[in-house]
Structure formats: C-alpha cells, structure tokens
Amino acid sequence: xxxxSRRGALKTLGAAAAAGRVAAWPESTAAQxxxxxxxTDALLPLADVLLPEELGVDGRRAATAAFVxxxxxxxxxxxxxxxxxxxRIRSTGPSPAQKYPAQMGALDDAARARGAANFAGAPxxxxxxxxxxxxxxxxxxxxxxxxxxxxxxxxxxGHYFNSSAAEDLCYRAAIGRDTCRGLPGSEARPAVLKx
Amino acid sequence: xxxxxxxxxxxxxxxxxxLSEKLTELRPGLKIIVVEAGERIFDFENRMxxxxxxxxxxxxxxxxxxxEDQAAQGIISRTMAVxxxxxxxxxVTNRFSDEDLxxxxxxxxxxxxxxAWSDLETHYCEAERRLGVSGEPSPLAEDRxxxxxxxxxxxxxxxxxxLKGWADKSGIPFWSTPQAKNTRPYGGRSLCxxxxxxxxxxxxxxxxxDFTFKQLLAAKKIELHDRTLVRRLxxxxxxxxxxxxxxxxxxxxGEPVEYRAKTFVxxxxxxWSSHLLLLSASTQFPNGLANRSGLxxxxxxxxxxxxxQIELDATLYPGMNEQHSLISRMFFxxxxxxPYVRHDLRVWESSAGRDPRLKDANGKxxxxxxxMADWRSRTVRGxxxxxxxxxxxxxxxxxxxxxxxxxNHYGDPxxxxxxxxxxxTTGRAASTREHIVSVFTQLARAQNGRMFGVSEGNYLxxxxxxxxxxxxxxxxxxxxxxxxxxxxxxxxxxxxTLPTGGCTNATLTFVALTLRSAKQIVx
Numbered sequence: 001x002x003x004x005s006r007r008g009a010l011k012t013l014g015a016a017a018a019a020g021r022v023a024a025w026p027e028s029t030a031a032q033x034x035x036x037x038x039x040t041d042a043l044l045p046l047a048d049v050l051l052p053e054e055l056g057v058d059g060r061r062a063a064t065a066a067f068v069x070x071x072x073x074x075x076x077x078x079x080x081x082x083x084x085x086x087x088r089i090r091s092t093g094p095s096p097a098q099k100y101p102a103q104m105g106a107l108d109d110a111a112r113a114r115g116a117a118n119f120a121g122a123p124x125x126x127x128x129x130x131x132x133x134x135x136x137x138x139x140x141x142x143x144x145x146x147x148x149x150x151x152x153x154x155x156x157x158g159h160y161f162n163s164s165a166a167e168d169l170c171y172r173a174a175i176g177r178d179t180c181r182g183l184p185g186s187e188a189r190p191a192v193l194k195x
Numbered sequence: 196x197x198x199x200x201x202x203x204x205x206x207x208x209x210x211x212x213x214l215s216e217k218l219t220e221l222r223p224g225l226k227i228i229v230v231e232a233g234e235r236i237f238d239f240e241n242r243m244x245x246x247x248x249x250x251x252x253x254x255x256x257x258x259x260x261x262x263e264d265q266a267a268q269g270i271i272s273r274t275m276a277v278x279x280x281x282x283x284x285x286x287v288t289n290r291f292s293d294e295d296l297x298x299x300x301x302x303x304x305x306x307x308x309x310x311a312w313s314d315l316e317t318h319y320c321e322a323e324r325r326l327g328v329s330g331e332p333s334p335l336a337e338d339r340x341x342x343x344x345x346x347x348x349x350x351x352x353x354x355x356x357x358l359k360g361w362a363d364k365s366g367i368p369f370w371s372t373p374q375a376k377n378t379r380p381y382g383g384r385s386l387c388x389x390x391x392x393x394x395x396x397x398x399x400x401x402x403x404x405d406f407t408f409k410q411l412l413a414a415k416k417i418e419l420h421d422r423t424l425v426r427r428l429x430x431x432x433x434x435x436x437x438x439x440x441x442x443x444x445x446x447x448x449g450e451p452v453e454y455r456a457k458t459f460v461x462x463x464x465x466x467w468s469s470h471l472l473l474l475s476a477s478t479q480f481p482n483g484l485a486n487r488s489g490l491x492x493x494x495x496x497x498x499x500x501x502x503x504q505i506e507l508d509a510t511l512y513p514g515m516n517e518q519h520s521l522i523s524r525m526f527f528x529x530x531x532x533x534p535y536v537r538h539d540l541r542v543w544e545s546s547a548g549r550d551p552r553l554k555d556a557n558g559k560x561x562x563x564x565x566x567m568a569d570w571r572s573r574t575v576r577g578x579x580x581x582x583x584x585x586x587x588x589x590x591x592x593x594x595x596x597x598x599x600x601x602x603n604h605y606g607d608p609x610x611x612x613x614x615x616x617x618x619x620t621t622g623r624a625a626s627t628r629e630h631i632v633s634v635f636t637q638l639a640r641a642q643n644g645r646m647f648g649v650s651e652g653n654y655l656x657x658x659x660x661x662x663x664x665x666x667x668x669x670x671x672x673x674x675x676x677x678x679x680x681x682x683x684x685x686x687x688x689x690x691x692t693l694p695t696g697g698c699t700n701a702t703l704t705f706v707a708l709t710l711r712s713a714k715q716i717v718x
Contacts, residue, residue: 049562049563050562050563051563052563052564052567053563053564054564054567073251073252074252075252075254078248078252078254078255079255079258080254080255081249081253081254081255081256082255082261082274083272083283083394084271084272084280084283084285084394085271085272085654087266087270087271089261089263089273092252092254131562135553135560136560140553141553142552142553142554143550143551143552143553146251146252146253153562154553157553157566161551161566161567161570162551164514166551167513167514169567170551170567170570170571170574171512175512175513175514175515176514177391177513177514177515178250178391178392178514179390179391180388180390180397180398181389181390182388183349183350183386183387183389186350186352186353186389186515186516187350187351187353187356188353189353190353190512190515
C-alpha cells in the first residue's frame with residue numbers, strides 16, 4: 001500500500017472541498033489520523049529532565065520517539081485484556097494524549113512566569129522544578145504502567161522506565177524481557193549491556 | 196436447520212479438542228460435530244501483533260472471544276470461543292497424585308474418585324503426549340511415571356538456576372515445572388522462543404486447542420459449528436436417551452438449529468456444562484437432565500492458594516522467563532495420622548519491590564538519573580515469588596444455580612456460582628495457612644531471605660465440579676467415564692467431572708479423564 005502523507009492528503013482534500021468535489025468521505029481518508037498532539041522535538045526538553053543522562057542525546061530522542069509512536073498507535077474503544085481472573089469486559093478510553101497539549105502549554109506558562117521564554121528555553125534546573133510542581137499539582141503519586149493522561153511528564157517516564165529497554169539499562173544487562181529470545185543461552189547470566 | 200451426526204460435542208475447549216482428536220482415531224469416519232457458542236479465532240498469523248498490542252496497550256489478544264450477554268457470576272474467565280480458556284492458559288501440566296483419588300479411604304475426607312491411580316496414570320501419559328508436555332521427572336518415588344515426558348524439560352533460566360540453588364538449601368526438592376510448551380518442534384508447532392508472554396504465545400510453542408481443531412478441520416475429520424449456542428437438550432419419551440440438542444445460531448437472524456446424534460458429549464467447562472443440564476429441565480425432568488441425584492451444579496470446587504514474595508541475597512534479572520517456575524510435590528503427601536494439609540509449591544523469578552518508582556521511601560520525587568539510581572539500588576537483592584495451591588473440599592452447597600434475575604437475550608437464566616467449603620476444610624483453614632507460611636519461612640531462611648507480601652486468594656483457582664463422577668447414582672452425576680447415570684447416551688467430560696479440585700493445576704487431569712472417556716463414547 002502506498003503511504004499517503006498526511007499533509008498531502010489534507011492538502012488534496014482541502015482543494016477538493018474548495019472545489020465542491022468532495023462527495024462521500026472515502027474510507028481511507030476517514031481513517032487519516034488527527035494531527036499529533038505532541039511531537040518528538042517538542043518533548044525533548046521534557047525528556048532531558050525526565051530520562052536518564054546515561055541514555056545520551058540519541059537515546060533520549062529514541063525513547064521519546066517511542067512514546068510518540070505509542071500515542072500515535074493508540075486505539076480508543078479496543079477491547080482490553082480479560083484473561084484468567086479478570087472477567088470485566090472493558091474498552092480502552094479516549095487517548096491520554098488529548099490532555100497533553102494543555103499540559104505542555106501549562107509548562108510553558110510556568111516557565112514564562114519564571115522569566116523564561118518558554119519551557120524549552122528554561123534552564124534544566126528550572127525545568128525540573130516546573131515538572132515537579134506540575135506533578136504535585138496533578139497529584140501523581142506513582143509511575144503509571146501505561147500512559148493515563150494524568151500528566152505527560154509521568155506518562156513519558158512511565159512509558160520509558162517500564163520498558164524492556166529501561167530494565168536492561170537498570171540491570172546493565174541484555175535481558176530483553178519483551179523480545180522472543182530463544183531458549184539457547186537462557187541458562188547463562190544475561191550479557192553485559194553494550195554501551 | 197437440522198444436523199445429524201454420530202457424536203455431537205457441545206463446547207469447543209481443550210476437552211472437546213482432545214476428545215475429538217481421539218474419537219477420529221478410534222473410529223475413522225465417525226461423524227463428529229463440535230458445537231461452540233463462541234467464535235473461532237483462527238488468526239495465529241496475527242498473534243505476534245496481538246501480543247505486541249497487549250504489551251503496549253493492554254488490548255485483548257483474542258478479539259471477539261466473549262459473548263456479551265452470556266456471563267456468569269462467580270466465573271473467573273469470560274472467554275467463550277473455540278479453544279476456550281485454553282486459548283490463553285499458562286500451559287502448566289502437573290499431575291494430581293494418588294492421594295487425590297483416595298481422600299476418603301485414606302483420610303476420611305471428601306470422597307474417593309471412582310478410578311484407580313494406575314488407570315488414570317496411563318491416560319496422563321496419553322494426555323502428555325497429545326498436548327506435548329516438556330518436563331523432567333519428579334525425583335520422588337511416589338511420582339513414578341510409566342512413560343517419560345515427550346520432550347525434555349524447559350531449561351531453567353539463569354534466574355531459576357540461582358533460585359534452585361537457593362531453594363535446595365531449604366531441604367525441599369524442586370525441579371522444572373512440566374508444561375505443554377515445546378522444547379523442540381512438536382505437534383506441527385514451533386519450539387519455545389522464550390517470548391515471556393506464555394498466555395499469548397506468538398509462536399505456537401504453547402499448546403492451545405485451536406491448533407487441534409485446525410488440524411482436524413483441514414483433514415475433514417470433524418465439523419465445527421461455531422457461534423451456535425446450545426440452549427436445551429431434549430430426551431426421548433422414556434427419558435433414557437438424549438435425542439437432540441436445540442441450539443440457536445448467533446449469526447444472521449438467529450435461526451434455530453437442531454442436532455440429532457447417537458451420542459451427546461457436554462464439554463462446556465465447569466460453568467456451562469452444569470448450566471446446560473439445568474436449563475434442559477422439562478416436565479419430565481423438572482430439575483434438569485442427569486440430575487436425579489440433585490447434584491448437577493453441586494460440589495463446585497477448585498483449589499485455594501497462598502502466595503508470598505521473598506527477597507534474598509542473589510543477583511537476578513527479572514524477565515528472563517517469568518512464567519516458568521520450579522515446582523515441588525513434596526507436600527502432596529500427608530500421613531493419615533498427621534493434620535491434613537496438602538499443597539504444591541512453586542517458585543518463580545519476581546520483580547516485586549524492584550520496579551521503577553516515582554517517589555522514594557521518603558516521598559521525594561524521582562526523575563531521570565535519580566529515578567534510575569533509586570531503582571538500581573533496590574535490585575541489588577533479588578526476589579522470588581512463591582505460591583502454594585492447597586487442597587480444599589467442597590460442600591454440597593458449593594453450587595452453580597440458575598439466576599432468574601439475569602438472563603441472556605434468549606431469555607435463558609444465567610448461572611451464578613457460589614463456592615462453599617466443607618466443614619472439615621474450614622476447620623483446618625488456619626492450620627493450613629500456618630503450615631504454608633512456615634514452609635515459605637523455611638525457604639526464606641536460606642540466603643538471608645526476607646518474606647514480604649503474603650497474600651491469600653479470594654477465589655478458588657482452576658474451578659471444576661458440578662457433574663462429579665462416582666459409582667453411586669445417588670451421590671454422583673456421571674460414572675468414571677463421564678457417562679451420566681440417568682441418560683445412557685449423554686456424557687459430560689472435562690473439569691465438571693472432578694469430585695475434588697486437587698492441589699495443583701487441573702487441566703492435565705481433566706484432559707486425561709476426557710481421553711479415558713473416549714472408548715466408552717464410541718462403544
């Protein structure tokens with residue numbers, strides 16, 4: 001299937017609508033995703049505060065991009081797991097990311113109130129203080145196992161720190177928890193994580 | 196629409212799959228129709244994707260595996276689909292022991308099973324071969340097997356090797372838990388790739404009934420009518436035989452469907468088997484079919500459990516193979532002169548207390564490097580999860596009944612299950628817990644262990660019962676082959692026939708019993 005760029009599709013549709021030529025909304029166009037609530041670049045100043053220094057710039061970018069991909073691929077209304085011991089039939093709710101633009105805006109406001117141009121322009125320590133205050137205000141007490149929308153900061157942290165990659169970094173070992181690794185070698189201590 | 200067949204199997208779970216496979220071998224050409232209320236979800240090619248969606252988003256890996264208005268109070272799984280609960284089971288296949296079959300004669304408790312251990316053991320071997328069980332033999336003489344496991348045991352991960360070294364110091368023998376997971380290609384399925392999500396096995400290494408059904412269907416050995424809900428069984432005028440199963444198609448306009456067969460086998464699990472028999476009440480049988488004893492839906496059972504976490508001086512790496520465990524059968528035995536307590540004992544790697552956290556012990560917020568440092572500091576010592584399934588016995592009033600206040604959209608009352616333990620079990624509850632915690636303590640003492648997080652289950656796991664087997668029609672529903680005492684061509688197979696739930700995972704046992712029933716079903 002040819003990947004249609006979102007910008008290209010919207011441009012085409014806009015022109016068609018202007019010309020009055022849009023009749024039935026084609027299925028492929030109806031399935032176009034909404035504009036992303038946050039981007040990797042926009043989140044990097046937050047990631048610099050929240051994610052480990054030892055990840056390095058590239059590592060933090062990759063972790064942030066993974067979070068953005070998670071948001072992009074989220075489906076509202078999907079049946080959730082009701083495996084053994086869990087009999088409630090539930091569906092996933094609205095994307096937690098719906099709240100992120102406002103939360104990011106609030107971070108910018110907090111930074112401006114302290115003399116910075118915006119959150120990204122604030123020094124690291126100021127950014128950290130702003131995030132701490134935001135999490136306290138949002139009453140976030142725990143890292144979520146999956147993003148909840150309570151706050152983008154805890155969601156980004158939860159998404160990263162609960163990942164298999166983060167666990168490997170913690171233990172400095174190539175455990176590969178969420179990957180299919182095969183049985184050979186499983187008796188041995190996991191290899192030291194390559195830097 | 197009416198269908199005629201030799202054997203009508205009602206239910207499409209693991210018992211139905213194993214039975215169907217064996218019936219086609221015993222009598223090639225036998226016309227078998229398997230009727231399942233839920234949907235066939237034969238999308239193994241999507242399983243890896245579903246697994247990833249489950250990991251990332253908690254989404255259900257088996258879309259459409261439930262029926263919205265076909266639910267019961269007191270069940271522990273909503274899955275109604277071809278494959279049943281075994282679509283997402285953990286695959287553990289430990290045997291019961293002779294003590295489970297002789298509770299009354301040995302201990303004066305509950306009831307004896309109407310089957311000798313040597314007879315059941317033969318069928319355990321058969322079940323292990325058909326499911327594809329990998330395991331190592333128990334070192335205990337009482338657990339002697341007449342045939343070895345078909346595959347070598349799942350190798351112990353590094354974590355389990357370390358934990359075995361620790362557990363061995365307690366004096367309790369442990370070994371690799373037997374599982375229906377391939378350690379080599381077997382049964383047309385791949386070997387285990389250690390994906391760490393056994394309940395959503397993306398490689399097919401863990402047995403699930405959909406594989407059997409697909410093989411049988413490809414060979415045109417059975418018909419499978421899914422999305423067809425059997426609502427009633429109808430007997431002959433004299434009541435001695437079942438002549439038809441009245442069903443409704445859940446697709447399209449819900450047209451009625453009738454199955455006429457020489458033999459009917461109810462293989463609908465611990466909940467829906469008794470439910471169907473009770474629903475089949477008539478003027479002739481006001482209490483439902485096969486229920487002259489009044490015991491359909493009675494003696495609902497399972498096993499209770501106690502678990503704990505143990506922190507110990509060991510470097511462990513959570514996530515190497517989280518669902519594999521060590522097992523001990525040391526406590527399956529209990530001297531008849533001693534206070535009765537029997538339980539299995541399992542040890543898993545654990546990350547309890549070793550997850551990343553947002554705040555430290557003083558409530559200080561952690562981010563970035565500080566969070567990682569705090570996390571690392573808490574992983575210096577490893578953790579193990581321990582659990583004991585222990586033997587409990589049901590009272591007669593441990594029952595599945597029909598709830599007139601909750602009905603499906605066809606108007607059928609839905610089941611409600613309420614477990615009640617017998618007086619003897621209740622009387623020894625405190626001493627049982629004390630014993631199990633003492634065993635955990637014995638384990639914990641090795642390697643400077645610290646026990647934390649002791650918990651008890653608030654439900655009976657691996658539920659079974661409701662159509663218990665026995666030789667006396669006054670005190671049982673079926674004989675040892677699952678033939679109902681009241682209707683000569685009506686069988687019940689699988690978990691409903693267990694008189695007691697044992698103290699370990701029951702799937703292998705009721706599969707073995709089901710396989711044992713096959714010859715009688717086609718006799």
